[in-house]
Amino acid sequence: MSARYRLKVKDKDDVSGDGLAKDVQHRMRLTWAYGLSSPLSWKTEVDGCMTHFDCNEWGYMLSQSADYALRRVLKVSAMVGYFRTTGYDSRIYVYEKNLMYNFYYPSFSGEGMRMNVIGKWDICKTVSLSAKMGLTKYFDRSVIGSGNQKIDGSCQSDLDIQVVVRI
Numbered sequence: 001m002s003a004r005y006r007l008k009v010k011d012k013d014d015v016s017g018d019g020l021a022k023d024v025q026h027r028m029r030l031t032w033a034y035g036l037s038s039p040l041s042w043k044t045e046v047d048g049c050m051t052h053f054d055c056n057e058w059g060y061m062l063s064q065s066a067d068y069a070l071r072r073v074l075k076v077s078a079m080v081g082y083f084r085t086t087g088y089d090s091r092i093y094v095y096e097k098n099l100m101y102n103f104y105y106p107s108f109s110g111e112g113m114r115m116n117v118i119g120k121w122d123i124c125k126t127v128s129l130s131a132k133m134g135l136t137k138y139f140d141r142s143v144i145g146s147g148n149q150k151i152d153g154s155c156q157s158d159l160d161i162q163v164v165v166r167i
Contacts, residue, residue: 004029015054023053025089041067045081049090059085061092061108077118083108099130099162112138112154126167132160 006027014021028048035041047061063081077097085091091109097118098104108114116134123129136156138144144151 001033002031012053021053024051026050039069043067045094047092047094049085049092051089053089055087057085057087057090059083059087059090059092059109061094063094063114065097073122075120078116080113080115082113084111085109096134099132099160100164102160108136110138111140112136126165128164130162130164132158134158 006025008023008025008027010023011020012023013019026049030046032044033041034043043065045061045063045065047063049057049059051057061081061083063079065077065079067075067077069075079096081094083092085108088109091107093105093107094114096104096106096114096116099118106114114134114136116132118130118132120128120130134157138154138156142152142154144154144156
């Protein structure tokens, strides 16, 4: 089990633009990991955020992830999380496992769920195939994004496929 807390205070222009106001942000994370020595392991995380600038905002995300390894040939990871925030300033940032050499640290605001599954198959000593499928479902909106990235719907999905050949 681990816990983390961060307090961030900075001055910003106030709403009227005449002076400065304190922007106070509290972020916390609790993590429980278990089953680490077996082929199946679990991790539960609770993330929270409280901000105060113009108004008080808060948010949280509860997520559960599992990893499974079948010998050294096949590895599968899955994660499901529920998030809820009262505004964009209280958005939640969560590290998400990804394919090799990729990094993904999305932010979530509003209310919804994030799910993903990652699989890696070592076909032989020199070739491996990896894939990641993710889905974000928002409960509080019917349009996601804007401009060229606008999605007319409440679901956003992503798919990544990677083949690695070692020479």
